[in-house]
Amino acid sequence: MSKSxxxxxxxxxxxxxxxxxxxxxxxxxxxxxxxxxxxDRVKLKEMLKNLKASGKIEKSxxxxxxxxxxxxxxxxxxxxxxxxxxxxxxRPLNWNKPTPAPQILITDLGRLRPPPKEGDFVVLKxxxxxxxxxxxxxxxxxxxxxxxxxxLFDTTGGKGGHILSVDRRLHQDYIVxxxxxxxxxxxxxxxxxxxxxxxxxxxxxxxxxxxxGKANAPKAASLIAIALHGIPTEFSAEALKQAKKAKLxxxxxxxxxxxxxxxxxxGEDARDFDDAIxxxxxxxxxxxxxxIADVAYFVRPYEPLDLCARERGNSVYFPDRCVPxxxxxxxxxxxSLKPNxxxxxxxxxxWINKNGKLQKSKFVRAVMRSAARLNYHEVQAVFDGKxxxxxxxxxxxxxxxxxxxxxxxxxxxxxxxxxxxxxEREITLNDKGQITDIRPRERLDSHKTVEEFMIAANVAAxxxxxxxxxxxxxxxxEPPSADKAESLRMFLSSVxxxxxxxxxxxxxxxxxxxKGTPRAYMVNELVLRSQSQARYSPExxxxxxxxxxxxxxxxxxxxxxxxxxxxxxxxxxxKLGGDGLIDENGELTADLEDVG
Numbered sequence: 001m002s003k004s005x006x007x008x009x010x011x012x013x014x015x016x017x018x019x020x021x022x023x024x025x026x027x028x029x030x031x032x033x034x035x036x037x038x039x040d041r042v043k044l045k046e047m048l049k050n051l052k053a054s055g056k057i058e059k060s061x062x063x064x065x066x067x068x069x070x071x072x073x074x075x076x077x078x079x080x081x082x083x084x085x086x087x088x089x090x091r092p093l094n095w096n097k098p099t100p101a102p103q104i105l106i107t108d109l110g111r112l113r114p115p116p117k118e119g120d121f122v123v124l125k126x127x128x129x130x131x132x133x134x135x136x137x138x139x140x141x142x143x144x145x146x147x148x149x150x151x152l153f154d155t156t157g158g159k160g161g162h163i164l165s166v167d168r169r170l171h172q173d174y175i176v177x178x179x180x181x182x183x184x185x186x187x188x189x190x191x192x193x194x195x196x197x198x199x200x201x202x203x204x205x206x207x208x209x210x211x212x213g214k215a216n217a218p219k220a221a222s223l224i225a226i227a228l229h230g231i232p233t234e235f236s237a238e239a240l241k242q243a244k245k246a247k248l249x250x251x252x253x254x255x256x257x258x259x260x261x262x263x264x265x266x267g268e269d270a271r272d273f274d275d276a277i278x279x280x281x282x283x284x285x286x287x288x289x290x291x292i293a294d295v296a297y298f299v300r301p302y303e304p305l306d307l308c309a310r311e312r313g314n315s316v317y318f319p320d321r322c323v324p325x326x327x328x329x330x331x332x333x334x335x336s337l338k339p340n341x342x343x344x345x346x347x348x349x350x351w352i353n354k355n356g357k358l359q360k361s362k363f364v365r366a367v368m369r370s371a372a373r374l375n376y377h378e379v380q381a382v383f384d385g386k387x388x389x390x391x392x393x394x395x396x397x398x399x400x401x402x403x404x405x406x407x408x409x410x411x412x413x414x415x416x417x418x419x420x421x422x423x424e425r426e427i428t429l430n431d432k433g434q435i436t437d438i439r440p441r442e443r444l445d446s447h448k449t450v451e452e453f454m455i456a457a458n459v460a461a462x463x464x465x466x467x468x469x470x471x472x473x474x475x476x477x478e479p480p481s482a483d484k485a486e487s488l489r490m491f492l493s494s495v496x497x498x499x500x501x502x503x504x505x506x507x508x509x510x511x512x513x514x515k516g517t518p519r520a521y522m523v524n525e526l527v528l529r530s531q532s533q534a535r536y537s538p539e540x541x542x543x544x545x546x547x548x549x550x551x552x553x554x555x556x557x558x559x560x561x562x563x564x565x566x567x568x569x570x571x572x573x574x575k576l577g578g579d580g581l582i583d584e585n586g587e588l589t590a591d592l593e594d595v596g
Contacts, residue, residue: 008043009034011051071102071126071134076142079106079120088116090124090136105129108137114307116141147194149174149206150227152215155186163192163206167228173204180207189215191227218433222318231316231323238304243327246298246334249344251367257347261371261397262291264337265450268375271322273337274558276345276370277453278397279404285353286404290457291368293335294344295557296567299326301582315559319427319435324559331558339373346567346576348457348554352404356411361460365576371397379446401449408452415547416504418531419511421524454555455546461554461566466540468573471581473565475553476541477534479503488530495519502530504547536562 009017009030017033027048030036036044077090088106095101104124109115116122116138124136151163151174160177161184174192176184184190192206212223226233235243262276278289299305309325316323324331337343349362372394381388382398390398428437458475465472480488485502492499492510499506507527514520531545536553543551554570557563565581572580 008036008040008047011047014047014051071104073126074139075104075124075126075136077104077122077124077136079116079118079122081118088118090122093121102132102134104134104136106138107135110138110140112138112141148209148227148230149192149194150212150224151190151192153181153184153186153188153190153208161186163190163208166224174206175204176206176208180205182208182211184208184211187214189213189220189224218429219320222320225318226316226323232308232312233323235308235327236304239308240327242303242305243329246329248334248342249294249297251342251344254344255347255364255366257289257291257345257366258342258369260289260368261394262289262337262368263372263374263394263397264339264370265374265376265379265446268377270375272324272331272335272558273370273373274335275450275454275555276337276368277401277450279400279453281400281403282351285351285355285359286400286407288350288352288404288453288456289347290350290453290555291337291345291347291366292457292555292563292567293337293558294346294365294567295326295330295335295564296346296571296579297344297577298330298335299564300579301568305330309561309564313561320429320433325561326558335558337368337370339370342367342369346570348460350456350460352407352411352456354407355414356407356409358456358459358463361464363461363464363570363574363576365571374398376442376444376446376450379449380444383445401453402445405445405449405452408456409448412452412455412546416508417547418504418527418545419508420528421511421515421520422528423521455551458552458554459548459550461570462540462550462552465552465566465569465573466550470569470573471538472540472552472569473536473538473562474540475534475543475551475562476537476539477543477545477551478532478541479544480530480532484530484532488526491526492523495523497523504544 013034014030017030027045030048031041031044034044071092076093078093079088079090081089083089083105088109090104090106091101092104104126106116106124112122121142123139123142125139126134126136129135149163149165150167151165153161153163153176155161160175160179160181163174163176165174166189174194176192180195189212190208191210191212192208195205195207210227212227213220215224225231260278262278264273264276266273274293274295276291278291280287299309305326312323312325315325315331326335335343337345345366345368347364347366347368349364351359351361353359378388378390379398379401382390382395383402424441425438426441427435428439430436462472462474479485480502488502489499497510497513499510511520511524511527514523534543534545540550542549552566553560553563554566555563557567568579568581570580571577
């Protein structure tokens, strides 16, 4: 016997169903919920069309539907206040319907740091909790500041003017009336606030809040980039106060490394020195020490300095300036490993064999005193057998660095790290901020020495965190995607370079084959473009480019927040103090994923 035919739902049934599943369902889900089949699907489609025409339902995101007074499952909202129970309440942004906006109670603040507060714009995941009432879970912060546009001010065509955004993604001008021009003149690059809702895409009026200067003025490019990308340039008053009060720790409680002639090696214009290195011959190999500024001592989880550092994520470098992750009291002073000054550090003792393979490691919280602040050219001169003005002991220590580097370089070659030869450009500016030269950046053995020491310490840090099962922020680089790998193979084949695979060994053979030929630049660039983007992740996925199965950034906590998290992980894993990782809600791994 055939199944009896299900009656079609009524329009009220559909609206009631949408009220219970607002923003989650479309036509297909509605048909499935009411067991609508065959020809009845055509009738259901007509009913939905009539419901939309009557204003009882409407489309949300994509093909999803909501009741007339409903909201999408993920909804941009403004936090408007606190109810009598102390819970945050919100309203949907851009609610322009004749009926009052539905009530939204925020029941889950998510993992945002700092926590969201009244006035913040956030995306909420909504769950219907009654008629015109929703519970919301915070997914992410949109903005707690007015929406801004960076652009070129043009006064052509009458009073006031208009702004043409320098962001090519914004295909519109913004009208500025004379009252809101704020002294801007024709040709000025300005920052303006969009008048109206901070997230309303149709807003076309703006008021000038800051004049950056003329577009062709020296140093304008970096200021435009800072403004365009919303890079924070001001620290909170609380963070600055904390930085000014910071003092060095009690060095008596630390392992004393001041008798080890650690040296910093950086560029001539470097201002912060967060790593120092040492090497000495050891039985069947080398003993290395990589000492890194103990930023974790000064920047504690969820304190003002930490919140500012987390918001920035890293220092940002331009040809004419640096926007630091930490205030200068820390970045260029207390955390900087200055020569002949006692500084707290976390030091990695690394023992490698004569082939450069890491045998064992040990991390300690220590005090060190840099024996010298050196630049790459000075160190390279010693490597080349030249004799700069340098005492014999220091010269001997630098030659030991070179010996250890050769072992590490051999290990790198053996494991098959990708050897790209990509030219980096170095921009030179004069005192007025004008470009005087653009040239290829030098790549000396002294650069590679520091790099290999850092890689060895980073590997040891990742191994230690994994051994102790501590949540960590890994630096991961996955192999090329199938599509990119195939595109690369097709290109290489078209120029007579056939490869069956796109693993490190196969790519290195191609790169070696074109080395020194006219095709070298193009092939290196295309191999680079075929690579996945390196990123941070709490999941260890290995590092394809370096041919390593585990890797984490440990060596630059002054300028990278991920490194600071690794330091905290090591402190927790090895019980080096009470300022390690904090897991407030048992969601540390998810929190690391958000940071990544």
